[in-house]
Amino acid sequence: MQVVAKKPDSLTDKDFHYCPGCTHGIIHRLVAEVMDELDIREKTIGIAPVGCSVLAYEYFDCDMQEASHGRAPAVATGVKRVHPDKVVFTYQGDGDLASIGTAEIVHAANRGENITTIFVNNAIYGMTGGQMAPTTLLGQKTTTSPAGRKKDIAGSPIKISEMLAVLDGAAYIERVSVHDVKHIIKAKKAIKKAFKMQLEGKGFTMIEVLSTCPTNWGIEPVEALKWLEENMIPIYKPQVLKEAGEGE
Ligand SMILES: Cc1ncc(C[n+]2csc(CCOP(=O)(O)OP(=O)(O)O)c2C)c(N)n1
Numbered sequence: 684m685q686v687v688a689k690k691p692d693s694l695t696d697k698d699f700h701y702c703p704g705c706t707h708g709i710i711h712r713l714v715a716e717v718m719d720e721l722d723i724r725e726k727t728i729g730i731a732p733v734g735c736s737v738l739a740y741e742y743f744d745c746d747m748q749e750a751s752h753g754r755a756p757a758v759a760t761g762v763k764r765v766h767p768d769k770v771v772f773t774y775q776g777d778g779d780l781a782s783i784g785t786a787e788i789v790h791a792a793n794r795g796e797n798i799t800t801i802f803v804n805n806a807i808y809g810m811t812g813g814q815m816a817p818t819t820l821l822g823q824k825t826t827t828s829p830a831g832r833k834k835d836i837a838g839s840p841i842k843i844s845e846m847l848a849v850l851d852g853a854a855y856i857e858r859v860s861v862h863d864v865k866h867i868i869k870a871k872k873a874i875k876k877a878f879k880m881q882l883e884g885k886g887f888t889m890i891e892v893l894s895t896c897p898t899n900w901g902i903e904p905v906e907a908l909k910w911l912e913e914n915m916i917p918i919y920k921p922q923v924l925k926e927a928g929e930g931e
């Protein structure tokens with residue numbers, strides 16, 4: 684029988700532990716497909732975060748290193764500096780990257796570390812049952828904002844990609860989404876471009892991927908895709924935030 688679709692070689696055979704409808708699985712697949720297509724699996728080192736994707740090291744079939752809360756960019760910096768010939772990426776959620784790990788990501792981007800960050804923004808801490816994250820939308824109800832996030836108490840959602848784009852060391856920053864096929868195709872192109880730029884030594888690259896958490900949003904998987912489109916896209920517009928040109 685002709686094989687028309689298969690698991691990428693850069694994913695292990697292990698079944699994902701993610702909840703039904705969680706788009707972490709789609710994002711894992713896109714990263715793995717890019718590793719396959721660029722033929723870099725044997726020289727790639729991924730850094731796993733704390734969060735629902737803490738077990739990413741079980742799923743990516745390349746060398747993996749676990750980092751403690753928010754420290755993935757610092758760990759990636761060390762790994763890349765010791766092994767400049769390797770492709771190094773971090774895979775981090777918004778609770779991990781935009782809160783406890785804010786300092787690490789800002790300074791890694793500012794230093795222009797030649798690493799790639801996959802930043803999964805689902806507007807919540809998934810792993811801990813749905814705490815408010817810095818990225819939680821105004822009015823969004825979470826376990827720690829049961830009446831909805833209020834600007835006078837918690838401020839507005841932090842737009843990390845916009846923040847990092849102003850830093851000289853950031854070579855390429857794009858925000859993408861995976862709520863429908865059109866956006867998934869675009870997301871893969873962006874991830875591939877980021878890895879390619881790392882191979883060319885261009886400096887810090889980050890792809891923010893808007894993602895779902897049906898479990899802690901308290902809605903069904905299909906509804907979650909719609910919720911993302913209707914509520915997250917207007918605040919977190921998918922776009923290229925930074926693309927450094929030649930000579931920059
Ligand atoms: C205020 C706070 N700081 C640190 C932690 C430790 N911690 C546990 S899970 C987690 C990240 C989980 O959320 P996220 O990164 O958004 O990934 P998700 O689980 O949604 O994929 C962190 C930082 C915490 N729970 N609360």
Ligand code: SF4
Pocket residue numbers: 700701702704705706707735805809810895896897898899
């Ligand atoms: S809790 Fe949310 S982010 Fe975590 S696996 Fe489930 S759906 Fe995904």
